[in-house]
Amino acid sequence: MPTALLFVRKIHEKLFLQAGNGGVMQQNKVKIKTSHAQKKENRAGYFFIAPYLTFFTVFTGIPFLMAIGMSFLNIKYITKLDNLKFVGLKNFTKIFSNKEILDSLWRTFGYALVYVPLIMILGFALAVILNKGVYAKNALRATVFMPYVSNIVAVAVIFKVLLGSNSPIIQQLQSWGFEPPLLLQDLKLALPTTAVIAVWKGLGLNMVVYLGALQGVPAELLEAAQIDGATKWERIRHVVFPMVSPTTFFLLISSIIGSLQNFTIIQALTEGGPGQATTVMSVNIVRTAFMKYDTSLASAMALVMFVIVMIITLIQWYGQKKWVNY
Amino acid sequence: MAAKEKVYKILLTVFMAAFGIVCIFPFIFMISSSFKISADVMKFPFHLIPERFTMDNFVGLFTNGMYNFQKWYVNTIVMTALCIIIKIFFVSFTAYGFSKINFKGRDAIFLVLLSAMMIPSDIMILPRYIIFKNLHILDTMWALILPSCVDVYFVFLLRQSFIAIPESISEAAKIDGCSHLRIFWQVIFPLAKPSIATMALFSFTWAWNDYMGPYLYISTMDKQMLSVGVKLFSSGLIQDYGSQMAAATVVLIPVLVAFLFCQRFFIEGVASSGVKG
Numbered sequence: 001m002p003t004a005l006l007f008v009r010k011i012h013e014k015l016f017l018q019a020g021n022g023g024v025m026q027q028n029k030v031k032i033k034t035s036h037a038q039k040k041e042n043r044a045g046y047f048f049i050a051p052y053l054t055f056f057t058v059f060t061g062i063p064f065l066m067a068i069g070m071s072f073l074n075i076k077y078i079t080k081l082d083n084l085k086f087v088g089l090k091n092f093t094k095i096f097s098n099k100e101i102l103d104s105l106w107r108t109f110g111y112a113l114v115y116v117p118l119i120m121i122l123g124f125a126l127a128v129i130l131n132k133g134v135y136a137k138n139a140l141r142a143t144v145f146m147p148y149v150s151n152i153v154a155v156a157v158i159f160k161v162l163l164g165s166n167s168p169i170i171q172q173l174q175s176w177g178f179e180p181p182l183l184l185q186d187l188k189l190a191l192p193t194t195a196v197i198a199v200w201k202g203l204g205l206n207m208v209v210y211l212g213a214l215q216g217v218p219a220e221l222l223e224a225a226q227i228d229g230a231t232k233w234e235r236i237r238h239v240v241f242p243m244v245s246p247t248t249f250f251l252l253i254s255s256i257i258g259s260l261q262n263f264t265i266i267q268a269l270t271e272g273g274p275g276q277a278t279t280v281m282s283v284n285i286v287r288t289a290f291m292k293y294d295t296s297l298a299s300a301m302a303l304v305m306f307v308i309v310m311i312i313t314l315i316q317w318y319g320q321k322k323w324v325n326y
Numbered sequence: 327m328a329a330k331e332k333v334y335k336i337l338l339t340v341f342m343a344a345f346g347i348v349c350i351f352p353f354i355f356m357i358s359s360s361f362k363i364s365a366d367v368m369k370f371p372f373h374l375i376p377e378r379f380t381m382d383n384f385v386g387l388f389t390n391g392m393y394n395f396q397k398w399y400v401n402t403i404v405m406t407a408l409c410i411i412i413k414i415f416f417v418s419f420t421a422y423g424f425s426k427i428n429f430k431g432r433d434a435i436f437l438v439l440l441s442a443m444m445i446p447s448d449i450m451i452l453p454r455y456i457i458f459k460n461l462h463i464l465d466t467m468w469a470l471i472l473p474s475c476v477d478v479y480f481v482f483l484l485r486q487s488f489i490a491i492p493e494s495i496s497e498a499a500k501i502d503g504c505s506h507l508r509i510f511w512q513v514i515f516p517l518a519k520p521s522i523a524t525m526a527l528f529s530f531t532w533a534w535n536d537y538m539g540p541y542l543y544i545s546t547m548d549k550q551m552l553s554v555g556v557k558l559f560s561s562g563l564i565q566d567y568g569s570q571m572a573a574a575t576v577v578l579i580p581v582l583v584a585f586l587f588c589q590r591f592f593i594e595g596v597a598s599s600g601v602k603g
Contacts, residue, residue: 063453
């Protein structure tokens, strides 16, 4: 799910629509009089949003509150909710004293350290190249975007064959005299490999969003810089990059959040293996809940991840003033 | 100078094309291999056109005694279709309420919804399990369909495109005595069709590709979805590469075809609603 993108929308809304355009939200705001007409309008409004709000409460609101509550209880089997006891912070102390859980937390960061820089740099570079002018621009754009719509489980089936022993690629490399490792079965390389495959899948989206931003950079600015004698690199560094910095900021946040929600891709490719090499937090949470039947511990782990995401986002939110230009 | 620019452009095109081939090579390999007999899939050097062409891999998918692949296929089609249809009406209905009706507390409620976007979905896994169980929709496709209707992202996007429709149009209808329900259905909904099409396409790929939902909430084999099915199927056939590739192909073909025909909606949907610097 595009939770990452959702978040981008939210910020976008806050910054551009409320502050920028004078606020679309405010635009429709008429002085509310409790007249007969307004009462009718209120009723119509609640009629239109009531079904949604009901669903939202049941499937998002209540689960969120339950998740917080569950992390302070002692639930074992998810289906057995009797004999509940409040255990305070016990689940959280367990997380930070359990080596296995901490290791999976570090792996999550390791995965993000490969995924985020790679997808940001590649997405920007490809957008610059496409924007610069190539032949068959739309077709090339579509080929890079294509993996984004694909089913990751089916894709994993292909990659497992392509990266496995005896695959045509491996044999080709061997015929050139290389000794390629089996990327998905290697204890050290499996984690970065899953991250690179995730980049392959998500890259198209970043590229297209950057492309939209690049098209908004005024051509006169670039020409002026060129006349002043700026080289190609200097133009990108000092003109283009600052102009698209809000986009960079949003993509950065959404990529970081996206990199932490990697359950499907890892489960499909390696199921956390070989050994524990790719057991990241998301995999570990599902395993703790549905295989080790420690519901409360799993909830606490998910809550810790949530808090980490919040902290990272807040740091960036306050740090953005240094490098983002609006 | 012009000649130099042209050379430069050709070089960039060649580079991008090479990158593009890397991006779609897995799909090419998959389709090509699905028509090969398994022994030829790993043959070196790689042949794009199968030397010994066969349809057996596809036939085997739907006639094997172990897994009910066609059942999974039908399940996924039904689930995806329901998901798209319900979501279109549900979300656009809500978006109308948040954009064209001036009721008390509207913007406050909308802000609460927006801030809920920050909650990562991982945290909901367990509580939703309990809720599905109590609603008696655990192990049915409704456990996948109903939560996906609560998509704040699309409420937001549609609200944006409804706001972009001039207020005078709905005002005129109102003066003619139209109720909100009729304005929504006969005026606003038809005018917002392009945005709704984009939403339908994205909903299609997300529902079709969802793995975590069926993996966690559906346990009966016959009710399972393709994403989970293809994984079960391929891990049961370690050496049968041809069948694995055929399974991957039938799962991927619907989304890839939809993308090829509607890629404008996909890409421009992202680019235009995306962040502009």
